[in-house]
Amino acid sequence: MSLNRESALQIARVLTEALPYIQNFNGRTVVVKFGGNAMVDPQLHESFARDVVLMKLVGMNPVVVHGGGPQIGALLEKLNIHTEFVNGMRVTDAQTMDVVEMVLGGSVNKEIVSSISRSGGKAIGVTGKDGGLIRARKLKVNRYSPELGASEIIDIGHVGEVDKIDVGVLNVILGSDFIPVIAPIGVDAEGNTYNINADLVAGKIAQVMQAEKLMLLTNVAGVLDGEGRILTGLTTERVDELIADGTISGGMLPKVACALDAVKAGVSSAHIIDGRVPHAVLLEIFTDVGIGTLISNRRN
Numbered sequence: 001m002s003l004n005r006e007s008a009l010q011i012a013r014v015l016t017e018a019l020p021y022i023q024n025f026n027g028r029t030v031v032v033k034f035g036g037n038a039m040v041d042p043q044l045h046e047s048f049a050r051d052v053v054l055m056k057l058v059g060m061n062p063v064v065v066h067g068g069g070p071q072i073g074a075l076l077e078k079l080n081i082h083t084e085f086v087n088g089m090r091v092t093d094a095q096t097m098d099v100v101e102m103v104l105g106g107s108v109n110k111e112i113v114s115s116i117s118r119s120g121g122k123a124i125g126v127t128g129k130d131g132g133l134i135r136a137r138k139l140k141v142n143r144y145s146p147e148l149g150a151s152e153i154i155d156i157g158h159v160g161e162v163d164k165i166d167v168g169v170l171n172v173i174l175g176s177d178f179i180p181v182i183a184p185i186g187v188d189a190e191g192n193t194y195n196i197n198a199d200l201v202a203g204k205i206a207q208v209m210q211a212e213k214l215m216l217l218t219n220v221a222g223v224l225d226g227e228g229r230i231l232t233g234l235t236t237e238r239v240d241e242l243i244a245d246g247t248i249s250g251g252m253l254p255k256v257a258c259a260l261d262a263v264k265a266g267v268s269s270a271h272i273i274d275g276r277v278p279h280a281v282l283l284e285i286f287t288d289v290g291i292g293t294l295i296s297n298r299r300n
């Protein structure tokens with residue numbers, strides 16, 4: 001390949017721009033949540049895997065947590081099983097739980113492991129059941145009832161929240177130089193299985209690992225305001241306002257909540273980024289280009 005001087009300098013500029021980031025992030029943990037929507041496109045899948053492998057090769061510790069909502073939805077539809085969401089969480093009866101476990105712990109998890117391997121990396125795929133990685137408890141969901149004129153706690157079945165993460169399991173995987181790829185399924189002390197929103201798992205793992213960054217890849221440009229404009233930075237106060245006035249709703253609720261919890265608990269920064277942009281992870285980590293919403297713990 002022959003390059004003219006201008007193009008060669010441009011490439012060199014981009015590479016040198018990455019240098020301080022490579023130095024700062026050396027040995028640091030970065031938790032990346034790969035959403036089910038971004039996985040649907042094979043090219044995005046491939047570019048995501050390459051970004052993660054590159055992070056590992058330059059000395060970072062990427063930890064991948066994945067979703068799979070659309071993939072679960074597709075199998076439920078094939079099986080003629082009705083599904084619905086409350087506050088961004090899938091109502092999960094016993095039959096749905098079986099499908100969730102099959103899809104998240106099976107095809108989705110293994111597809112990510114094999115794309116990382118095709119890109120030259122080494123990954124180990126686990127669910128939260130493996131090694132007792134994710135101890136879960138049943139999630140209590142509050143929903144406003146117009147009939148009662150107040151909020152009520154409703155039962156949405158086998159949906160969990162993280163009770164405890166066993167960091168030892170992650171350290172064994174990371175210590176052997178593998179990239180952990182984690183499906184968001186947990187288990188309680190009695191052995192009951194729970195479906196956990198992947199954003200919540202990513203946020204908790206970032207907290208217990210005291211990660212440098214939590215990155216939540218999604219299918220929108222970031223958190224949007226009422227006019228559809230991207231909000232590049234969000235503070236605790238602003239988030240509260242946007243939830244109260246209904247601007248942040250549905251699947252964005254758990255994302256924003258866990259990003260805030262993570263930064264409050266010591267994670268240096270949390271980002272909600274556009275997973276539809278090829279190499280979104282790479283751009284966020286190694287360049288000055290901002291491609292989503294940065295959530296910080298600052299109060300104005």
Ligand SMILES: Nc1ncnc2c1ncn2[C@@H]1O[C@H](COP(=O)(O)OP(=O)(O)O)[C@@H](O)[C@H]1O
Pocket residue numbers: 035036037038067069088217218219220222223224225247248249250251252253
């Ligand atoms: N203020 C907001 N800004 C952006 N997206 C929002 C907002 N409020 C609700 N959403 C919805 O949240 C969705 C992202 O959540 P979700 O579908 O669960 O994504 P993922 O599969 O990536 O976890 C967006 O596609 C959008 O429909």
Ligand SMILES: CC(=O)N[C@@H](CCC(=O)OP(=O)(O)O)C(=O)O
Pocket residue numbers: 034035036037066067068069070072088089090100159160184195196197198199251
């Ligand atoms: C409780 C709950 O809602 N669990 C999610 C788990 C998968 C997930 O979070 O997938 P995405 O990140 O692709 O949305 C679900 O059943 O869809």
